[in-house]
Amino acid sequence: MIRKTIVLGASTNPNRYSYLAIQRLVDSKHIVSAIGRKEGEVEGVKIYKEKILFKNIDTISIYLNAKNQEEYYKYIxxxxxxRVLFNPGTENPFFEQLLTKNNITFERACTLVLLSIGEY
Structure with missing residues (x-):
């Protein structure tokens, strides 16, 4: 199944997990959009700084710590x-409650692991 995914906290730094996630999502033929602190591009995916209202999003994969997620609550x-994926280190019980109240499913799971085991 192809999933339209936003990588939130995207980076052009190849040492960052968000960078690897974009690469692996593209390699797996998912439709990827990205939002980060700086504009750039990874694997042909443009990284935007602004909160663009993309349509029909299946998954948001978060690569921001809980404090840096706050400005994105309303947007998400x-x-x-x-669904929203909280990658390791991004867990946020407060935001998880908000998502639940808004009928949005979340998982505490690693995008890279889910892709590698075919469970994305």
Whole structure:
């Protein structure tokens, strides 16, 4: 199944997990959009700084710590994705409660692991 995914906290630094996630998502033929602190590009995927209201998002894969997620709460809820993935180190019980109240599923899971075992 091809999933339309936003990588939130995207980076052009090849040493960052968000960079690897974009690479692996593209390699797996998923449709990828990216939002980060700086504009750039990874594997042909443009990284935007602004909160673009993308349509029909399946998954948002978060690569921001809990404090840096705060400015994206309203945005993510507006996008109404089918699920939000909290990658290791991004767990956020407060935001998880907000997502639940808005009927948005979340998982504490690693995008890279899910891709590698065919469970993405």
């Amino acid at each position: 809820i507006e996008l109404n994705p089918k």
